[in-house]
Amino acid sequence: MFWLACLPALASSHTVLRVSAPVALQTFVIGPPHQKAIWETPPSLRICKDTGIDYFRVMQASRYWEKLGYRFDSIYVDSSPICLNPRYGEIMITLPDGTLDPSHMAATKIYTHTKSGFIIKAKIFITPRNARKQRVLEHEIGHAFGWSHYNQKFHMMNSNWFLGGYGSKGLKK
Numbered sequence: 001m002f003w004l005a006c007l008p009a010l011a012s013s014h015t016v017l018r019v020s021a022p023v024a025l026q027t028f029v030i031g032p033p034h035q036k037a038i039w040e041t042p043p044s045l046r047i048c049k050d051t052g053i054d055y056f057r058v059m060q061a062s063r064y065w066e067k068l069g070y071r072f073d074s075i076y077v078d079s080s081p082i083c084l085n086p087r088y089g090e091i092m093i094t095l096p097d098g099t100l101d102p103s104h105m106a107a108t109k110i111y112t113h114t115k116s117g118f119i120i121k122a123k124i125f126i127t128p129r130n131a132r133k134q135r136v137l138e139h140e141i142g143h144a145f146g147w148s149h150y151n152q153k154f155h156m157m158n159s160n161w162f163l164g165g166y167g168s169k170g171l172k173k
Contacts, residue, residue, distance in 0.1 A: 032170035033150035033157055037110065040118040042071035043144070044090040048083035051095050052128040053137075058093065061137040064156075064166070069173030070145060086111070086121040091144040093137075096125040105130040105161060108143035119146055135164055147171065 047058055055077055062072055073089070086092035100107050106126035113120050122144035130136050135156065142157050150157040154165030 029150060029152045033155075034148045035146045036148055037112045037117055037119045037146040039145070040116070041089065042073045043119075043122070044073040045075040045141075046083075046086070046090050046092045047075075047077045048092065048094040049077050049079045050081070050083065051093060051126070051131075053093060053126070053131045054128075057131055057137065061141055064138045065141055065145065068168055068171050086123045088120055091122040091124060091141065093124045093126060093131075096127065100125050105133070105136050106140045108140045110144060110146060119144075133161070135166065136161065138166075139164065142171070 045058060045062060047053055047055060055075075058075060062075060066072070083092070083094060096107070106124065108122060108124045110119050110122045112118060124137075124140045124144060126137065126140060139156055139161075147157050149159040150170070151159055151163070152167065152169065153163050155167040155169060156164060156171065158164035
């Protein structure tokens, strides 16, 4: 009898624990990372002042890519209250505009020329909190350079921040 009285309690306590579906952790990927498009000339990096993202932090992120052979025309802070759209030849860093999925730390949109296929401008959406986290801004600049996600464990372009790292396999220019 005692056991029968405990069964409902066991069943209800079981529903409190939720186990998500197992996620496969990738430790290696076949093939090199994929670059969707490239810049014809080195882009400028423009930081919208209202983002509150520190110039020094952007310099740190740009150095990661410079060590791999990428170049920037200039890096500067735009103090204009109207810092909405990237200009031709630049990567703009701004706050999310409401279209960013709340489960994402940041997002990047690239614009390519319809005929040449070259990247002509890019827009990085990121909050100051996420820009301060290691690798997030570096990862988004990678997207601005045309790189897709590459789910190699410890790789810069890994889509999962927890599994990413500073690995640069296949990213050298």
